[in-house]
Amino acid sequence: MSVTPASGERVHALLTDGTTVCVRLARPDDQEAVLRLYSEMSDANLRLRFFSVSRRSGEQAAARVAQPEDSGYRALVAEHGGRIIGIAEYQIDAGRTAGSAEISLAVGDERHHRGVGTLLLEHLISAARAHGVRTFTADALTDNHEVLKVFSDLGLRAERRFDGPEVHCVIPLEDTEEYRRSVERRGQAADVASLAPLLRPRCVAVVGAGRRPGSVGRAVLHNLTTGRFTGPLYAVNPAATSILGVRAYPGVSALPMIPDLAVIAVPAEKVAQVAEECGQSGVRALLVVSSGLDAHQSRKLLAACREHDMRLVGPNCLGLANTEEGLRLDATFTASHPSRGSAGVAVQSGGVGIALLGGLERLGIGVSSFVSLGDKYDVSGNDMLQWWESDGRTDLALLHL
Structure with a gap:
């Protein structure tokens, strides 16, 4: 991805169905809009995102967007029609391997299968590389087939380790030719659909x-x-x-x-x-x-x-x-x-x-x-x-x- 949203910048991008969305950095005043995204999720998708159906988890996740950048946290949101329809975020943990960050991804129920999550991750990868992050890690439920497919289809080498009902994913952010081709193919498909x-x-x-x-x-x-x-x-x-x-x-x-x-x-x-x-x-x-x-x-x-x-x-x-x-x-x-x-x-x-x-x-x-x-x-x-x-x-x- 050649364009990464800088502070305050809005980048317009295409989804797989040709829809235009705005990708930008999350701001502290996005808390209410992010909470709305989580509050409108079905119980099934809340469980896949938070491993439980507790609405409190959504409130805590929405509160994170107010963290300062120097905390090692960064979030990107996708907007359509003035509403946030997806969010991708990472948190650098100083106690873990240097250059590693844990990621999470959430997309509104009605926006699945349109490439929102993949688009956000492409931009998040660019932002992470610019800040010295070399590896993403993520934990998911084994039955969260959609997010696991998003990770595997990125074009990056994703490693999985299963542990009961959960799977731990490690995604090195190497700028490989395969990844660049994958991004290009996705971009072309979205562009053609929009035309x-x-x-x-x-x-x-x-x-x-x-x-x-x-x-x-x-x-x-x-x-x-x-x-x-x-x-x-x-x-x-x-x-x-x-x-x-x-x-x-x-x-x-x-x-x-x-x-x-x-x-x-x-x-x-x-x-x-x-x-x-x-x-x-x-x-x-x-x-x-x-x-x-x-x-x-x-x-x-x-x-x-x-x-x-x-x-x-x-x-x-x-x-x-x-x-x-x-x-x-x-x-x-x-x-x-x-x-x-x-x-x-x-x-x-x-x-x-x-x-x-x-x-x-x-x-x-x-x-x-x-x-x-x-x-x-x-x-x-x-x-x-x-x-x-x-x-x-x-x-x-x-x-x-």
């Missing part, structure tokens, strides 16, 4: 599609219809009931089906408001072709995406396309549709994108997917490389950054 609503949406809405010929939103809607997008397609315009033969609705919340992807083509001052409405409605990805956002508007846009787990392409971009036959997605405002093929294209400049697509067409090279990154607030060339490596269609990657 699916963006590049393989089941339903699309164009917000700001106008009735006036020449408007950007109308041009995107035109390409989606003439490109024969295979899923449900809606327009959002409070002053129209139909645009280019596509049913129009007054707002995102009024749509009959929640779109995976919303294309936003409204004036800069309205972008953040529309993004918030999209997030509250359950939209999973945004393509913002609008330009001219100032610093405040940009912060509000990105905050809405973080808060509601939406990936973002743009703003100030040409659009995106995926030529898969079962999808036929052309959410761009280019003059012609890209031909289907095996070249993945990502550009930061819309003008370069138009020129590059034209050049590929003249060479007889088709496109698997095309993304105009624009101001690149979120989705980047690295994300696209991860996607192309796993999409099963891309043989050639072209990046202009």
